[in-house]
Amino acid sequence: MFENKRLAVIGGTSGIGFRVAEKVVAAGGEAVIGGRDAKRLEAALVRLGSRASGHLVDNRDQASLKAFFRAAGAIDLLFTPGASYSRGRIDEVSDDVAESSFKSKFWGQYYAVKHALPSLSKDGAVVLMAGAYSVRPAPNGAAYGACNAALEGLGRALAVELAPIRVNVVSPGTIDSELWQRQPEATRQDAFRSYGDLALLKRVGTTDEVAETVLFLLSNGYMTGSTLYPDGGFALR
Ligand SMILES: NC(=O)c1ccc[n+]([C@@H]2O[C@H](COP(=O)([O-])OP(=O)(O)OC[C@H]3O[C@@H](n4cnc5c(N)ncnc54)[C@H](OP(=O)(O)O)[C@@H]3O)[C@@H](O)[C@H]2O)c1
Known part of the structure; x- marks a missing residue:
């Protein structure tokens, strides 16, 4: 399905982005990945x-x-999960922290799509990264929750503007990726336990489970303007 397809991943050096690149390469495609850290x-x-x-x-x-896109050359597929941000309560964080998710996660993906367009195939596909706090916000990051909701709206709007290029959004729950493995053990365990209490399936997800969702959105030729939630039922409880 991905034979001879060329995928670009902004944020492909670890976590969900890396897993998507790995699966596309294993399925016969090519991947051009990007991130900020040279060693990674x-x-x-x-x-x-x-x-x-x-x-x-x-x-x-x-x-x-x-x-990045000038160096990447022609691509068929784009996935843009890379983002650097902090979050916290509206009455506790600085303006810089409050705005960081919109700066990197929202505008970062918006401009990634914009600058990819000259290299993106006219029958290509894009998947944006949001997060299930869009529909069930946490009590410590109003701007981050709103950013994820805005990204789901951006996916619908870009699907309209860019058709027949397909644009979809993946909006996961908590996923056991390097993002969490970099946190102190106690913080990670607490977060995973409380997510397990909230999700219908009683556990966090895997990068593999999200990557399979992304591959479906990249490859199914009739999907556009949709958001999928690999979240173990977090949004429903
Ligand atoms: N894991 C979860 O629980 C979860 C849940 C919902 C949504 N998400 C979303 O999924 C995305 C990826 O998460 P992940 O768990 O896969 O994280 P991860 O393992 O930390 O991977 C993030 C990737 O993005 C790159 N990156 C970070 N900031 C970047 C920037 N400013 N420009 C370009 N690349 C950048 C990182 O490399 P460098 O650091 O070297 O740049 C890395 O390749 C995030 O947007 C996150 O909000 C994650």
């Missing part, structure tokens, strides 16, 4: 093998995104 990029490329290439990129900087 190099290690990811070693793991992905000869059908992968990569470039440093920071999605908060349009010049960096432009240079």
